[in-house]
Amino acid sequence: MSGPGGSAPDSPAAAEAPAAVDAPATVEQHTIDHIPDHERHGRVRDLFTMWFGTNIAPLPLVTGAMGVQVFHQSFWSSVLAILVGQLVGGIFMALHSAQGPQLGVPQMIQSRAQFGVIGALVIVVVAAAMYVGFFASNIVLAGKSLHGLAPAVPVNGGIVLGALGSAVICWVGYRLIHTLNKIATWVLGLGIAVGIAVVAFRGLPDDFFTRGGFTFAGWLATVSLSALWQLAFAPYVSDYSRYLPRTVRTPATFWATYGGSCLGSTLSFLAGTVVALAAPGADDTVAGFDSAAGAFGPVVLVLFLFSVINHNALNLYGAVLSLITIGQTFRAHWTPRRTARGVVSGTVLVVALLVAVGVSDDFVSRFVNLVSVLLIVLIPWTAINLIDFYLVHRGRYAMTDFFAADGGRYGRFNRTALSSYVLGIVVQLPFVSTDLFTGPLVAPLGGADLSWLVGLVVTAPVYYFWARPRTTEPHPAAASVAQEEPARTVPTA
Known part of the structure; x- marks a missing residue:
């Protein structure tokens, strides 16, 4: 078994010396294809800054405030829940990240090993919808932030500018995304820390530590919100580790990702909690931060504007890779490159702009409900993917079969995975708590949504016991091939 405690066993590359690395191009050339050894680059610590920034x-600021605003927890109760x-949700997220250097392909492509080349489309379509929705909601936030800083710029104008900024980052690709998050780690990290300090030094309300209280149901609900924030990264986290050399040890990848993501999101969640208690009358949490920070408020808004544009590039990048994966499913001999990424980026950009501009007044609240539903169908995928990688196949896959029209040894459909997946969704329904649907067991839990936990706990063992006897691991020779770029000549776009 491979995992945080060690690198993948039986991998022929585990003991290889690093291959000669070509200088990576400024604009990323690859999309969903396998990254060959000679193009691998970067350091494990880049994952810390990637996910912290x-x-x-x-x-996350807005989400962190919900423990106080929605579930009426006290400061300390909310902090503990966050x-x-x-810490729990980050484990699953970081385990996905550790797959990247071992396989060198995007997460959605690797899902074909569990679900089959056609069966995986269920997951890819859901992931694409989530990314497009996240992208559209974030450009609405960017438009409103820019309008707040410069009232002469209309909200719709700000939406367009924010979307174009994210699109440029997405088109340049992997290297620029990592570089910007290195900058964000220091600039945004320092900025939000100073912002919290300014809010505290300007004086907290007398009831800051006594407002609200502890209810087990409200505390569980806050835990769920916090964990789901981490789990939402699962479908694309390994996309940003896939260029690292295969010689990178799995524990190093895990801990760099886990530390960066948990520390960064915890800081933002805690800032949201502080602001919610320090400025309870604010229209929204970001506006409350601006007000509570006094003269430092406009600096916070500028930093958040940069943050939204930078963070949103990941949503567009994930949407593009997912949509390209859908297209490649029906054109097995197509290897899309940067031109394809540019065309698909432009298409997503136009669609998201039309949606965001058309419903900008209420889009974010609508999208929160949509994401809640999408996460329900992604939770079982997380369990199946991790069990398959770490316990069933143990990191050994036939890479060329990922791109075969018939799915090779993985087939078009995998009934075991798909059955486990459907079961994982069904068992969650009684525990789901959203505006669109509320399960019958939510009220006895005081409104807490524990569907994600039930989905993980049920799906993981079911898939393991169903899949293990039926799995034929690649022959050692096939495992070796799995580490190389697919050996065939294909047209590029």
């Missing part, structure tokens, strides 16, 4: 953003949720 990404998580210093308005959305920490528990982040």
Whole structure:
């Protein structure tokens, strides 16, 4: 078994010396294809800055405030719930990240090993919808932030500018995304820390530590919100580790990702909690931060504007890779490159702009409900993917079969995975708590949504016991091939 405690066993590359690395191009050339050894680059610590910088953003700030605003927890109760949720949810997120250097392909492509080349489309379509929705909601936030800083710029104009900024980052690709998050780690991290300090030094309300209280149901609900924030990264986290050399040890990848993501998101969640208690009358949490921070408020808004544009590039990048994966499913001999990424980026950009501009007044609240539903169908995928990688196949896959029209040894459909997946969704329904649907067991739990936990606990063992006897691991020779770029000549776009 491979995992945080060691690198994948039986991998022929585990003991190889690093291959000669070509200088990576400024604009990323690859999309969903396998990254060959000679193009691998970067250091494990880049994953820490990648996920720390990404998580210093308005959305985790807003989500962190909900423990106080929605579930009426006290400061200390909310802090404890946030920490528990982040530390638990981050485990699954980081385990996905550790797959990247071993396989060198995007997460959605690797899902074909569990579900089959056609069966995996269920997951890819859901992931694409989530990314497009996240992208559209974030450009609405960018438009409103820019309008707040410069009232002469209309909200719709700000939406367009924010979307174009994210699109440029997405088109340049992997290297620029990592570089910007290195900058964000220091600039945004310092900025939000100073912002919290300013809010505290300007004086907290007398009831700051006594407002609210502890209810087990409200505390569980806050834990769930915190954990789901981490779990939402699962479908694309390994996309940003896939260029690292295969010689990178799995524990190093895990801990760099886990530390960066948990620390960054915890800082933002805690900032949201502080602001919610320090400025309870604010229209929204970001505006409350601006007000509570006094003269430092406009600086916070500028930093958040940069953060939204930077973070949103990941949503567009994930949407593009997912949509390209859908297209490649029906064109097995197509290897899309940067031109394809540019065309698909432009298409997503136009669609998201039309949606965001058309419903900008109420889009974010609508999208929160949509994401809640999408996460329900992604939770069982997380369990199946991790069990398959670490316990069933143990990191050994036939890479060329990922791109075969018939799915090779993985086939078009995998009934075991799909059956486990459907079961994982069904068992969650009684515990789901959203505006669109509320399960019958939510009320006895005081409104807490524990569907994600039930989905993980049920799906993981079911898939393991169903899949293990039926799995034929690649022959050692096939495992060796799995580490190389697919050996065939294909047209590029």
